[in-house]
Amino acid sequence: MKFPDQLSDLYKYMQAELVRAGIQTASQDARMIIQKHTGYEWADIIASPDIKIKKEALIEIEKDILRRINGEPVSRILGEREFWGLKFKINEETLDPRPDTEMLVEIALRSCVGKQPQTILDLGTGSGCILIALLKEFPDAIGVGIDKSLSALKIARYNAKYNEVEERSSFFCGFWGQALNKKFDLIVSNPPYISNQIIPTLPKEVQNYDPILALEGGNDGLKAYRDILKEINAYIKQGGIALFEIGYDQQKDVMRLAEESGFSVRDVHHDFAGQARVVDISCGDK
Ligand SMILES: C[S@@+](CC[C@H](N)C(=O)[O-])C[C@H]1O[C@@H](n2cnc3c(N)ncnc32)[C@H](O)[C@@H]1O
Known part of the structure; x- marks a missing residue:
């Protein structure tokens, strides 16, 4: 050329x-x-x-x-992406944040009207985009982001500093919330939810550039929800809210898993295309 x-x-x-x-x-x-x-x-x-x-x-x-x-x-x-009007650095071990995921932030804001969360937990934080966007919106809150990838956590810390929420955020390596010893008002998660069989059919832009750890949700795509919902009682406050991004066909399964774990599903939010995108779960009353 x-x-x-x-x-x-x-x-x-x-x-x-x-x-x-x-x-x-x-x-x-x-x-x-x-x-x-x-x-x-x-x-x-x-x-x-x-x-x-x-x-x-x-x-x-x-x-x-x-x-x-x-x-x-x-x-x-x-090496960067805009999300919720903020700039985020990304690398080969972070998911490229999707505009669709901004809906999780939007629903969190709506769900917390009149009762701003003091503590926020983001499971599978990746670049930190969801947690950092929420900390910008809730200036009195502190937040924890957890990921299995150390390299992603480095980027999340950088992004927290760049977006000036460094002092209100901490990032830890872990298997979901297993190592946590405190409870949170608001839990958000966009876990990997694509089934193993679907991964090879994804567009090349996704298959070749998004990390597999951020995509693969086991044989039925539900492994992360199962693992998280099994243990979430240990770190959600009474009256707390948990919001999960889901795949377009996972509404019934995730609702069932939540109910089996003793939670009530408050709502399932649909995106502009009419697809179920965020499951809103509550843990009793405050
Ligand atoms: C779909 S990505 C979401 C990243 C970011 N929250 C976003 O929305 O752009 C899922 C994230 O979960 C992390 N992850 C996968 N399995 C995990 C596990 N067992 N424990 C903690 N994090 C995990 C991946 O490394 C990845 O960063």
Whole structure:
């Protein structure tokens, strides 16, 4: 590829290459990659189209365009993702936070109107996106994020510092909440919930770039819910709320597992596509 060195021409060239590769977000991706390596934004492309781009930046841009053409998600190339209006660093051991998961944050805010949680637990915290978003929304709360991946926890700590909730958050390595010795007002979790048989059929962008630990939910996709719901009584406060993201076909099974563990399901929330997405469980009355 012969990359032009003037800003606007470069943008148009990159966009055309991405379109040719069948990438639907070509314009946005081209702009984000330019910004990563030059600092120039969309406004600069419009206002100063003739700016010359340094050769070193062009070399890096070309590498990233090839990665994108080969199917790597742009968030992986940039090493960051926006979630709940905040910026999160990601790495190969964190799930790339999905916009759908913002619904968990939204439901937590709705569920806690009039009784703000003082303590929040995020099981399978990954990049820390859910916990950190909630700590921004509940300024008096403190939170704990747990993950099995040490590398993900490093990123979550970085994200907590970057988003200025470092002093109110702690991150620990563990098998769900097994090592906890305190109880929480609000528990949130987006656990791995894809069954082993489905994993090989996932889009390549997911299969090749999201960590398997963040995806695989055992033979029926329900292993994490089973494990968590078996033990959650030990760390949810009386009157506490637990919110779980679920797969589109898991509503009945997760409700059954919750009820078998002695919890009442307060609600099942559906997304804009009408699919069940968040199961809302309560532990008795306060
Ligand atoms: C679907 S990802 C969610 C990550 C993040 N909360 C988000 O929504 O983007 C599930 C997370 O659970 C973690 N995990 C998987 N098994 C675990 C276990 N037994 N105990 C703790 N964390 C686990 C994975 O490492 C991964 O970070």
